[in-house]
Amino acid sequence: MGIRRSASTLTTTELTDLRDAFSAAYGLTDERGYAFYAGVHGLPLPTYCEHGTSLFLPWHRAYLYFFERALVDALRRARGDQTATVSLPWWDWTSTQAHSTGLPPGYRAGPGGPANPLAAGPVTLNSADLALVRARLPGAITDGANPTTIRDPDLPDELPRASTVSRALRSTTFNSFSTLLESIHGGVHGWVGGAMTAVPVAAFDPIFYAHHSxxxxxxxxxxISPRGINPPARLLDRVLPPFPVTVRQMLDISTLGYEYAVQVIG
Ligand SMILES: [Cu+2]
Known part of the structure; x- marks a missing residue:
């Protein structure tokens, strides 16, 4: 919790904390763990995520909020240190760096080095769901026992451009902004390839959370821009299952205990 930073600016300590937190969450098989959160978004059924609706942004904000809390708890338990903390970084796929090298360095697999828990996530599904994923979504997860997510990234310069994002940021209604941003977001899921291209398993890839941040x-x-406005009033009291929160409660991130480094936009 606290300040969410760009994935490309994490210190060695911050990256270690993040990796330890993901590893700790991978090891928890109950509702505190990674499999539970990845499963909330996709398989196993029911799938809760909101796509193609005006709840896309608030639902995913709630999702990241509860997942980030789970990461903090997992890290504290693993370290036996109640002061340990971690924030979800964001992957700025519009940056010059992303357009030349693609995925954030901290999320890539090192050649022959120790396994990087941010390079792939464990896909802990029952055998029927695994068989379904393998039949319907070839190339999403590895074969054999203890499968993990697979990526198949496109060329770095094919990531969304800052100018495309600027156009979305000039939207004057919530629904037009949400629709434009969701479409840009979908392009990045496709760019990463593999598990990220498919809602049922996308959230098993740890890059999912950096993308959604x-x-x-x-x-x-x-x-916070001059054009930013709230979602339509009829949406504000909608609950965002399975989370016990409403759209209204997701509007002000300062009440959720995290912030982003401020960037001035025109
Ligand atoms: Cu997504």
Whole structure:
């Protein structure tokens, strides 16, 4: 919790904390763990995530909020240190660096080095769901026992451009902003390839959370811009299952205990 930073600016300590937190969450098989959160978004059924609706932004904000809390708890338990903390970084896929090298360095697999828990996530599904994923979504997860997510990234310069995001940020209604941003977001899922291209398993890839932090940050930047406005009033008291929160409660990130480094936009 606290300040969410760009994935490309993490200190060695911050990256170690993040990796330890993900590893700790991978090891928890109950509702505190990674499999539970990844499963909330996709398989096993029911799938809760909101796509193609005006709840896309608030639902994913709630999702990241509860997942980030789970990461903090997992890290504290693993370290036996109640002061340990961690924040979800965002992956700025519009940056010059992303357009030349693609995925954030901290999320890539090192050649022959120790396994990087941010390079792939464990796909802990029952055998029927695993068989379904393998039949319907070839190339999403590895074969054999203890499968993990697979990526198949496109060329770095094919990531969304800052100018495309700027156009979305000039939207003057919540629904037009949400629709434009969701479409840009979908392009990045496709760019990463593999598990990230498919809702049922996308959230098993740890890059999912860095990608969605970027989306959440762009919503925040639009909210504080002169054009930012609340979702339509009829949506404000909608609950965002399975989370016991409403759209209204997701509007002000300062009440959620995290912030993004401020960036001035015109
Ligand atoms: Cu997504």
């Amino acid at each position: 970027m989306i959440d940050r762009l919503w925040y930047l639009w909210q």
